Amino acid sequence: xxxxxxxxxxxxxxxxxxxxxxxxxxxxxxxxxxxxxxxxxxxxxxxxxxxxxxxxxxxxxxxxxxxxxxxxxxxxxxxxxxxxxxxxxxxxxxxxxxxxxxxxxxxxxxxxxxxxxxxxxxxxxxxxxxxxxxxxxxxxxxxxxxxxxxxxxxxxxxxxxxxxxxxxxxxxxxxxxxxxxxxxxxxxxxxxxxxxxxxxxxxxxxxxxxxxxxxxxxxxx
Numbered sequence: 001x002x003x004x005x006x007x008x009x010x011x012x013x014x015x016x017x018x019x020x021x022x023x024x025x026x027x028x029x030x031x032x033x034x035x036x037x038x039x040x041x042x043x044x045x046x047x048x049x050x051x052x053x054x055x056x057x058x059x060x061x062x063x064x065x066x067x068x069x070x071x072x073x074x075x076x077x078x079x080x081x082x083x084x085x086x087x088x089x090x091x092x093x094x095x096x097x098x099x100x101x102x103x104x105x106x107x108x109x110x111x112x113x114x115x116x117x118x119x120x121x122x123x124x125x126x127x128x129x130x131x132x133x134x135x136x137x138x139x140x141x142x143x144x145x146x147x148x149x150x151x152x153x154x155x156x157x158x159x160x161x162x163x164x165x166x167x168x169x170x171x172x173x174x175x176x177x178x179x180x181x182x183x184x185x186x187x188x189x190x191x192x193x194x195x196x197x198x199x200x201x202x203x204x205x206x207x208x209x210x211x212x213x214x215x216x217x218x219x220x221x
Contacts, residue, residue, distance in 0.1 A: 104144020
């Protein structure tokens, strides 16, 4: 890194690291819980069903709790970003965008996706009935995804100006990959490649937030 600023006094630094620590664990927690359900819930197919479908059925409360707990951890991460980003262009917007993504996860928990494509068991095959809850789930999720994509490019811009070329390219590539996977799932109509690409995009964006939070526990940016 070409630019490292002195740490804050001990007390604020401890709080900053705690908040960023939430950003480190948020993604791994979300992905682990979702995959554990995906491999154990009857009738769930990773190639066909988005993870949001896991919020349906008798065990749907697990994914709903996963949404909420991950959202709270990501809100904490946004606060950690606010404390860690040195003043300058994007220092205000990056935490706001990550915070908006967190809020979208709470919205996704509040408005579950519609059952469809045979999940949960007993649901007819096909797109199913579109309800207000399902529509709002897609809407808040879409806004949240776009905010997280924008956050990648805001951070990339700051990193490029600071001379952190590797980090800048990593942030741009992650944002582009997530955008492509989001477009794919939005237009793919349940096609296996689109669903699997979206899973890759989700893993990529959460990995980026974890690594960014880890990096910021050591430096300001």
